[in-house]
Amino acid sequence: MQSAKQTMELGASPSNKESSTEYAPRILRDIQEIIGRNSGKSGALIRVLQQSQESVGYLPPQVLMTISQDMKVPLSEVNGVVSFYNFFTTVPRGKYIFQVCLGTCCYVRGGQRLLDVLKREYHLEPGDTTPDGLLSLDTVRCLGACALAPVATLNGQVHRRVKPTGIKELLSRCR
DSSP states (O other): OOOHHHHOOTTOOTTOOSOHHHHHHHHHHHHHHHHHHHTTSTTHHHHHHHHHHHHHSSOOHHHHHHHHHHHTOOHHHHHHHHHHOTTOOSSOOOSEEEEEEOSHHHIIIIIHHHHHHHHHHHOOOTTOBOTTSSEEEEEESOOSOGGGOSOEEETTEEEOSOOGGGHHHHHHTTO
């Protein structure tokens, strides 16, 4: 099964009907506007990266190069910030993001079993996105809800004491 991150190009998203050649120039103009609004502000690089990711959905190489060139920041520094913060992604993500906590408490209380169900029944590995672009799977080290373990999130909404048998019900909300 091929994940969306292996098949996507700049500007091509599961819900986007435009070709990447029509879409890319518009995206790059939007990025330049974002840079202009944030120029000279404290933390401008992180703000620009956040707003660019909100606009595009992820940070493809062309966007990172535009940010680097227009902000006059070395590409290595831009890539360093993107790779340091888990929030940033350089691959397209699904409309729904399902995160499974694998912190110590969640792991001991069944977090790995949740992942096993997702692997077996949905053919998803952490970091993958379904081919239809609907669902992405991630793991996190701690969501700060240890008393409610195992914990998972669906688009940021925390679900407590998730059982492997409850995965199907949770994911049914994605249709």
